[in-house]
Amino acid sequence: MSDEKEMQVTENLANMEAEQIDEEVKSNPEAPEDHDDDDDDDNVEDPVKKEKAIGKKIVPGILYLGHIPPRLRPSHVRTMLGAYGEIGRIFLQPEDKIVKRKKKKAGSRARNFTEGWVEFRDKRVAKRVAASLHNTPVGLKKRSRFSDDLWCIKYLHKFFWCHLSERLAYEQTVRQQRLRTEISQAKRETNFYLANVEKSQKLDKLRKKKEKRGESMTEKTWDFTQRRTEDEIRQSRLRKQAMSKKSLQKAQEKARVIEEKAQSNVSLLAKIFNSSTERS
Template identity: 65%
Template sequence: MKRREEEEKQRKTTGQSPEEDQRRTSTQSKEEEEAASEQKGASAAADDDDEEAKKKERKCVPGIIYLGHIPPRLRPKHLRNLLSAYGEIGRIFLQPEDRQVRRKKKKSGSRRCDFTEGWVEFRDKRVAKRVALSLHNTPMGTKKRQRFFSDLWNIKYLHRFHWTHLSERLAYEQTVLQQRLRAEVSQAKKETSFYLNNVEKSAHLEHLRKKRQRDGEQVEEKTWDFTQRQTEEEIQKKKKKKKDSITQKRLNKARLMQQESKSNVSLLAKIFNSNQSE
């Protein structure tokens, strides 16, 4: 009721008819509906864009390839330059050579540190699969004058392999190496302590022996009871004697068998001869 009274007052003041008011209200409602529909369309488009972005993020799963051969003087920056042409690259790790190999190289005069194997992470695993299939057993360089043209790619795609697996493996290898070094150090300490204790014992025994000699007591010289290991010639002679004895036994047995057979033949001959005479 109050709204109607207010609307009638406004009509009287403005001098507008009720038909014009209806038209104005209808136009306003249409404009409001159009604005609401536009807002809905914009929100739906934004939701679609967000869903597509989420799908792309879900689909973009990183993939890792394994390099079984790393040529000399190849560094991570060279590897990144070679493989970045095929797709976006994340992390790269190259396994350096063993310490013994590096020590030998230092002794020979070369301070160069080379790598034995490597792992490369691509942002998309589909790209990593394509790279592993297409580049395996192909030259590293595209032109003959390039640095690594004579070397071949040795690539394998690691299925369901994550970078955390590699870090765990490296941590495990590091702990194993530390444990081995600790065991070697402890063994060396035990050997040195055993040697020093024996040296002290021998010095003490020598001091006692000299003291007894000064006092005029009879000192028995200690002799080591041990049997020397047989030489190769003695082992061969022993084997030869054994073989000769075996052959001699066999010959004697064969002679006895011959003699028995002869005696049997003579007996049979006597028996047959006696039968014929009768």
């Protein structure tokens, strides 16, 4: 009986140990196992996994649209170019205010754009789009209203969206400065005009007072010489040239007279000497 009891105790202990081992395995599912399959997967080259492992940044690329057809909106550009890749920001330059005013006077309220910039998330996609869509029709279908227009696309190398925002901010500041200068100039002109009006009114009052008293008012005259016009300058040059020609002619005539006198004197001397030799 003692032997049978000892055998039962040993069997119970073995069962308890086996149950503890099973519970530990269940509680630690990340236990080391055979990694033959993982080693085989690491040897396979996956470019996406490599980029994620290296940590490469996807650099955005910007396209420049030189021509935008009428009635083309940013939503149309996004739907047309979004089929080729992921698009970020879009900016289309609207027409000038002067053109808008002229159109309003003519009766049309259509808003058109002159040029635009489109940002792609990946610059490689932007390069492909610029190379493939340049000088191709905007509308693929014949019935579309943009079928007669062509894309004018150029990829901007080393150009980022911050450059565009800086350029737009610079143009806005320049426009504001120009408006300020124009406003200040207009104010100066109006102030000068009003000051002259006040002076003229004062002078009229003084003139009337002196006329009542019987005194004569001496008016100031402008002491300045007006600049000559181009016609007057040209005429004065022609006169000088004519005078110079006349002086040359007079000098030539004087030289001829002197030469003739010299020749006559030479002939007289020759006659005198010739007669003296004959007598001897």
